[in-house]
Amino acid sequence: MLKKLVKNTYISAIILFLYFPLFLLVYLSFNDAQYSNQWHQFSLQWFKELFNDKQLIDSLVNSLILAFFSSLIATFNSVIATTLLVLQRSHKLLQKFLLIPSFLIILPDLILGVGFLIILNVLNIPFGFISLLIAHITFCMPFIIFSIIAKIKLFNRNYYLASLDLGASKFYTWRKVIMPILSPAIISAFFLGFTLSFDDVIISYFVAGPEFNILPLTIFGMIRNGATPELNALCTMTLLFSLILIIIAQYKLRKS
Amino acid sequence: MLKILSLLLLIVSSKFSCAEKVLRMAVWGGEIPQSIISDFEKTTGIRVYLTTIESNESLIIKLNAAQKNLYDLIAPSNYYISFLKKMGIIQPLDAKKIPELAHLNKRFVDSSQPLYSVPFIYGASGIFYNKQWIKTYPRHWQDLWSQAYLFKLLLLDDTREIFSMALLSQKLSPNSENSQDILQAYQQLLKLVPNIKLFASDAVPRIITDEDANIGIAWNGDVVRAQQENHNIEFIYPDEGYILWSEEFAIIKNSQHTDEAYAFINFILEPKNSAEITKKLHFSVTNECAKDYLTPEIVNNKILFPNQETLQKGILQAPLNPEALKLYNNYWEKFKLSM
Numbered sequence: 335m336l337k338k339l340v341k342n343t344y345i346s347a348i349i350l351f352l353y354f355p356l357f358l359l360v361y362l363s364f365n366d367a368q369y370s371n372q373w374h375q376f377s378l379q380w381f382k383e384l385f386n387d388k389q390l391i392d393s394l395v396n397s398l399i400l401a402f403f404s405s406l407i408a409t410f411n412s413v414i415a416t417t418l419l420v421l422q423r424s425h426k427l428l429q430k431f432l433l434i435p436s437f438l439i440i441l442p443d444l445i446l447g448v449g450f451l452i453i454l455n456v457l458n459i460p461f462g463f464i465s466l467l468i469a470h471i472t473f474c475m476p477f478i479i480f481s482i483i484a485k486i487k488l489f490n491r492n493y494y495l496a497s498l499d500l501g502a503s504k505f506y507t508w509r510k511v512i513m514p515i516l517s518p519a520i521i522s523a524f525f526l527g528f529t530l531s532f533d534d535v536i537i538s539y540f541v542a543g544p545e546f547n548i549l550p551l552t553i554f555g556m557i558r559n560g561a562t563p564e565l566n567a568l569c570t571m572t573l574l575f576s577l578i579l580i581i582i583a584q585y586k587l588r589k590s
Numbered sequence: 591m592l593k594i595l596s597l598l599l600l601i602v603s604s605k606f607s608c609a610e611k612v613l614r615m616a617v618w619g620g621e622i623p624q625s626i627i628s629d630f631e632k633t634t635g636i637r638v639y640l641t642t643i644e645s646n647e648s649l650i651i652k653l654n655a656a657q658k659n660l661y662d663l664i665a666p667s668n669y670y671i672s673f674l675k676k677m678g679i680i681q682p683l684d685a686k687k688i689p690e691l692a693h694l695n696k697r698f699v700d701s702s703q704p705l706y707s708v709p710f711i712y713g714a715s716g717i718f719y720n721k722q723w724i725k726t727y728p729r730h731w732q733d734l735w736s737q738a739y740l741f742k743l744l745l746l747d748d749t750r751e752i753f754s755m756a757l758l759s760q761k762l763s764p765n766s767e768n769s770q771d772i773l774q775a776y777q778q779l780l781k782l783v784p785n786i787k788l789f790a791s792d793a794v795p796r797i798i799t800d801e802d803a804n805i806g807i808a809w810n811g812d813v814v815r816a817q818q819e820n821h822n823i824e825f826i827y828p829d830e831g832y833i834l835w836s837e838e839f840a841i842i843k844n845s846q847h848t849d850e851a852y853a854f855i856n857f858i859l860e861p862k863n864s865a866e867i868t869k870k871l872h873f874s875v876t877n878e879c880a881k882d883y884l885t886p887e888i889v890n891n892k893i894l895f896p897n898q899e900t901l902q903k904g905i906l907q908a909p910l911n912p913e914a915l916k917l918y919n920n921y922w923e924k925f926k927l928s929m
Contacts, residue, residue, distance in 0.1 A: 367819055368818070368819070369796045369815055369816060369818070369819055370796060370819050371796055372800055374819075389624060451655050540655070543660065544616065544639045545614065545639045547640070551641075552619075555618075555643055556642060557619065557644060
């Protein structure tokens with residue numbers, strides 16, 4: 335009885351700790367006051383201002399585009415790299431292969447960012463969408479590779495061998511056997527990459543150019559002269575959007 | 591899937607459609623209202639790419655490390671201009687191309703020097719207090735050391751501002767590079783410790799409005815913002831002097847878009863547009879003619895637009911030599927640790 339009580343309080347405390355800041359943001363986004371955190375009056379004016387703020391909306395769209403493409407390309411590369419491992423028998427190769435991306439994970443973002451800065455300067459690549467894309471693909475890939483590999487380790491090689499025995503070509507097997515089994519892992523890996531790319535500040539800071547502003551950097555620049563409640567409104571919208579996605583996903587899952 | 595992809599590609603490609611005239615700017619976040627940028631794009635047909643920076647230092651890092659002509663127009667603080675000039679990052683300006691220059695407040699334009707930058711907004715740090723809670727009103731920097739304000743002060747989380755306050759309270763120059771002066775200021779600051787309630791420099795209007803701190807040092811713009819929602823706030827410019835800063839436009843050397851940069855400087859200095867900055871963001875603007883477009887209530891706000899006599903007492907922040915700067919930072923860390 336006491337054990338259960340302790341357990342429940344502990345869980346509630348953690349949930350409160352995780353979600354309280356979010357609730358506070360949502361609450362403040364409806365507050366009719368620009369500076370005060372005390373409740374004044376219900377108002378939707380911050381949402382109105384948000385939709386009229388071209389800079390913020392622009393960088394939001396840019397961030398979404400960047401996150402989509404960098405995660406897409408990174409996932410594509412990772413799928414090619416990792417599914418090849420299924421076809422190889424030796425586990426030693428797998429271990430060696432894993433060293434490369436794990437190195438990128440350990441490396442601090444700051445060093446990676448400075449590295450990009452130097453190499454982009456040397457190669458004379460202009461700072462903007464392309465430079466951001468290159469950087470984001472690079473730092474997303476290790477995480478995507480690892481989450482796909484976790485699934486590959488559970489992959490039963492006999493499916494692959496059976497398909498070959500039945501006369502399928504390697505490519506056909508890859509398309510019809512390996513991909514369908516791995517697809518849930520690949521989709522979740524894609525979304526992982528999307529989130530990583532969407533909220534990266536440190537690396538983007540070094541490689542971003544003036545013509546392609548992204549949301550995290552715009553927000554970062556806005557903080558000094560006071561984060562306006564527009565940002566709260568933006569956060570509320572994002573939360574609402576994710577909530578709808580989760581509800582749809584749950585609904586679909588229950589149906590199937 | 592293919593349809594969605596091609597649609598996305600279309601959106602992306604539309605973003606890169608080459609407009610002939612572009613202007614790439616880096617300014618502090620929240621200092622130029624969006625409406626001015628949109629108006630400028632509409633009237634001139636120049637596409638503006640605006641990057642917001644969060645400190646002078648990060649702008650320098652960006653300019654030094656990346657390609658030097660990453661931006662065309664930048665707006666750092668006044669004391670950074672001489673530094674940028676020395677490093678050869680910015681180009682001299684042609685005063686003839688900026689007709690509005692004649693209407694700027696003389697306090698901020700030094701016509702004896704070659705023109706490298708044009709100030710467009712300014713601010714100052716002084717003492718604020720909430721007259722509902724504070725019974726003995728402060729008049730001088732020295733007053734903040736009074737017993738009456740035990741555990742009440744809000745201090746800006748900024749090395750230079752706080753040391754300037756301490757130096758001014760000792761009747762020393764806030765731009766002093768003398769190690770004796772700096773040591774004296776540090777010892778003075780240690781005496782202030784029991785009075786300090788908190789340090790902040792980001793959410794100052796919120797702290798003042800919500801009365802989390804009722805007396806302390808703050809920027810005048812922040813105080814004006816807080817006044818919108820709490821009418822008990824007062825602000826004074828201490829007689830013995832206070833720190834003034836201005837944000838100044840400068841054009842990067844080798845910029846490909848010099849004409850567009852001049853066009854923007856002229857546009858933002860137009861009285862009507864300058865007035866917009868004050869109306870929307872509550873900054874003091876350097877263009878005196880902008881006052882014609884503001885309500886008397888705003889023009890007569892002594893916090894936003896101090897009279898010329900008060901303005902003369904303000905001391906513009908000057909760049910420090912590296913040794914002095916290091917000394918300031920060392921003492922600042924020690925001071926923070928003694929809290």
